[in-house]
Amino acid sequence: MTGEAPLLSARDLHKTYGPTPALDGVSMDVRAGEIVAVMGPSGSGKSTLMHCLAGIVRPDAGELRYRDRNLITASDAERSALRRREFGFVFQFGQLVPELTCLENVALPLRMEGVRRGEAERRAAHWLDRLDVADVAGKRPGQVSGGQGQRVAVARALVTDPAVVFADEPTGALDSLNGELVMRLLTECVEQSGTAVVLVTHEPAVAAYSHREVVMRDGRIRTSAGMVQ
């Protein structure tokens, strides 16, 4: 894996909000199939880094590439299309659409890409099954437990077969057992599909599911260690 070109490559990224530098010269790569944990205390810049890598936030300076695409100069529309087609997202509180059923929530990214309803829901059902929440397909997010909702969110992130999943504190709102289940299923699925994961967390037990970690402090990467497969 180390010989392959990285999927994501960031060099000397800078991003400032007001007087405070959120990113102060960050460089890192993400390769296909690897799970990279981004760790650090609150305010260290880890979420800003994730948002830049995912094309949500545009850095003020630096170089940022996804495969052969320049994410700094790409238009908003290009970045938006990239997020829909190539990336998946899991947030701390699931952020499922409350009016839709869990099945419809998982099918949503496919529907937004023009996949017909029947096909989208067939693929969504497959992922609900993989995440062991097939039984909540017809329920709305408000009717399921936090752990089930987060597994639905993981299914939604994976349904488009993304190259990279960005997970921001994916177990932050869950108890230990449910957090462990979400991480185990997420890592099993991405290991089988070769999907890379950028995992933002301040919890060591969650970071332990990664292949390596980068630790941020004051907008910079303190250390990068761990196994590279």
Next chain:
Amino acid sequence: MSLSHTLLGLLERGPRHGYDLKQEFDAQFGQDRPLHYGQVYATLARLLKNGLVEVDAVEHGGGPERKRYAITASGVSDVAKWLSQPERPEAYLNSTLYTKVVLALLTGRDAAAILDVQRAAHLDLMRELTRRKTRGDLADALICDHAIFHLEADLRWLELTSARLDRLAEKVRS
């Protein structure tokens, strides 16, 4: 872990030969470090001397004689006492790290780097335990969890110390 008490506890379930005790110990607790036969027989000899076990039977076969050991009443109360007492929390690792960090600050070395290296080593071990946990059975998972939670506590200490290095430097250098 007290090997004497563990072997006594296994014997409480019924008399065993030293060989069987080792096998049972390894199956239950020896995931990381299986026992040497020498450890088993030396421990049994000590327990015998202290009256906590007795020789239940001696078998004479073609080879050396085989002794079967049984727990005594004193042995049973010894195990019960051990089980009822809490273990002393281990504080040794953090005091060693604290010594290193203070020495680094006193000698003008990079104390944060010591914490970074330790964090990476802790996370590597947590990864290994997490992999083992997801592949093993419930008993293995519980043993791994125990180690993971301890590592997690150390990591919290590393993070807090890392955030307080400036204050610590002022204090130790004053």
